[in-house]
Amino acid sequence: MATLNLFSVFIIYFAIVLRFVNSQGLEVGFYKKTCPNVEKIVKKAVVDYVSIAPTLAAPLLRMHFHDCFVRGCDGSVLLNSTKSNQAEKDAIANLSLRGFQVIDAAKSALEKQCLGVVSCADILALVARDAVSLINGPTWQVPLGRRDGRVSILSEATTNLPTPFDNFTTLKTRFGSLGLSVKDLVVLSGGHTLGVSHCFSFGSRMYNFTGKGDMDPNMDQKYIAQLKTKCKPNDVTTTVEMDPGSFKTFDTDYYNLVSKRRGLFVSDATLLTNKQTKDYVLAQLSSRGSTFFEDFGVSMVNMGKIGVLTDKSGEIRKKCAFIN
Numbered sequence: 001m002a003t004l005n006l007f008s009v010f011i012i013y014f015a016i017v018l019r020f021v022n023s024q025g026l027e028v029g030f031y032k033k034t035c036p037n038v039e040k041i042v043k044k045a046v047v048d049y050v051s052i053a054p055t056l057a058a059p060l061l062r063m064h065f066h067d068c069f070v071r072g073c074d075g076s077v078l079l080n081s082t083k084s085n086q087a088e089k090d091a092i093a094n095l096s097l098r099g100f101q102v103i104d105a106a107k108s109a110l111e112k113q114c115l116g117v118v119s120c121a122d123i124l125a126l127v128a129r130d131a132v133s134l135i136n137g138p139t140w141q142v143p144l145g146r147r148d149g150r151v152s153i154l155s156e157a158t159t160n161l162p163t164p165f166d167n168f169t170t171l172k173t174r175f176g177s178l179g180l181s182v183k184d185l186v187v188l189s190g191g192h193t194l195g196v197s198h199c200f201s202f203g204s205r206m207y208n209f210t211g212k213g214d215m216d217p218n219m220d221q222k223y224i225a226q227l228k229t230k231c232k233p234n235d236v237t238t239t240v241e242m243d244p245g246s247f248k249t250f251d252t253d254y255y256n257l258v259s260k261r262r263g264l265f266v267s268d269a270t271l272l273t274n275k276q277t278k279d280y281v282l283a284q285l286s287s288r289g290s291t292f293f294e295d296f297g298v299s300m301v302n303m304g305k306i307g308v309l310t311d312k313s314g315e316i317r318k319k320c321a322f323i324n
């Protein structure tokens with residue numbers, strides 16, 4: 001009886017350990033046997049597009065972020081809507097994601113060599129890495145083995161993604177609930193060294209901060225004056241570079257901008273309101289970003305683990321825009 005009990009304790013113990021390993025069970029080289037050229041094939045698709053249109057790198061990085069923050073990194077950001085369901089993609093008009101053709105190109109090249117093997121969620125993680133490294137950013141090893149989800153719901157994108165108006169407490173809570181730290185927050189925000197933003201994402205900081213026609217006192221007032229020449233009140237079409245002059249290059253300028261109170265969003269400015277994040281911003285300045293590149297790879301790997309489907313859950317989609 002005692003042996004039997006001990007035996008069942010062991011079984012339960014191993015079941016728990018296995019489950020834990022599986023839920024985080026991504027590994028570098030996951031497709032070593034089943035699709036050995038996966039990284040080459042994905043990289044070729046990224047190079048084909050991004051070397052011609054470097055501005056695509058930014059939305060490709062952002063796409064993996066959005067995928068991971070809504071239902072975990074399960075490729076749900078790629079699913080098209082159906083008649084009965086409005087998918088995350090429907091938030092596109094508002095969220096201005098683009099670059100889906102790069103994912104589709106990678107997927108169809110992969111299907112030719114390894115039919116039904118590589119998930120769209122993994123493609124997103126690799127594409128984000130390759131896009132960043134192609135425009136002078138760091139590179140890192142991407143643990144793989146995610147599977148694709150079968151669900152995508154518009155309203156989840158609206159409620160789960162951080163907004164540009166979030167304060168530090170809200171951001172910390174949002175990141176924390178997904179297993180990301182305050183350090184991940186300040187490091188990943190450095191992705192805003194790339195790309196553009198619509199005026200409406202920070203319009204109230206220039207024109208109507210507290211509803212009295214005022215400006216955000218936490219933004220460089222001279223910078224606001226410059227931005228106002230580009231963004232008219234209630235402008236919904238114009239975009240501005242987030243890191244003016246080098247928005248197509250991955251570098252450490254973001255921390256420079258934030259420290260000068262020239263980050264575009266309240267969520268950027270808010271990094272100066274907490275000691276840990278402020279210290280990080282200033283440390284990257286004084287050391288010319290000495291740890292940012294390395295930190296970014298680490299935090300991207302952390303982000304890539306959010307809510308992943310592994311093992312037998314989910315599926316490997318045939319086409320990234322549709323469930324099988």
Ligand code: HEM
Binds near residue numbers: 062197265267
């Ligand atoms: C901390 C919370 C974050 C907030 C509130 C936020 C918010 C935003 C907003 C409002 C835009 C501009 C959208 C537009 O007006 O068109 C934007 C753009 C962008 N974000 Fe974030 N973001 C956050 C975190 C991240 C993370 C973690 C990454 C990636 C690591 C990222 C990468 C980007 C990139 C690359 C762009 C430019 C996209 C383009 O040029 O098309 N952001 N973000």
Ligand SMILES: *[C@@H]1O[C@H](CO)[C@@H](O)[C@H](O)[C@H]1NC(C)=O
Binds near residue numbers: 080081089321
């Ligand atoms: C999927 O949706 C995108 C836009 O969200 C659209 O451009 C594309 O044509 C759709 N694909 C199919 C096959 O319906």
Ligand SMILES: *[C@@H]1O[C@H](CO)[C@@H](O)[C@H](O)[C@H]1NC(C)=O
Binds near residue numbers: 093158
């Ligand atoms: C876009 O944003 C507006 C204003 O926040 C909101 O009313 C609308 O429902 C959003 N549309 C989608 C498709 O998310």
Ligand SMILES: *[C@@H]1O[C@H](CO)[C@@H](O)[C@H](O)[C@H]1NC(C)=O
Binds near residue numbers: 167168169170
């Ligand atoms: C942060 O924003 C939330 C939600 O808007 C609000 O409830 C909270 O009071 C704010 N916190 C601070 C410190 O301003």
Ligand SMILES: *[C@@H]1O[C@H](CO)[C@@H](O)[C@H](O)[C@H]1NC(C)=O
Binds near residue numbers: 208210211212213233
């Ligand atoms: C500023 O905000 C207030 C309160 O939300 C609103 O009543 C007013 O119309 C806004 N002014 C402009 C110029 O948008």
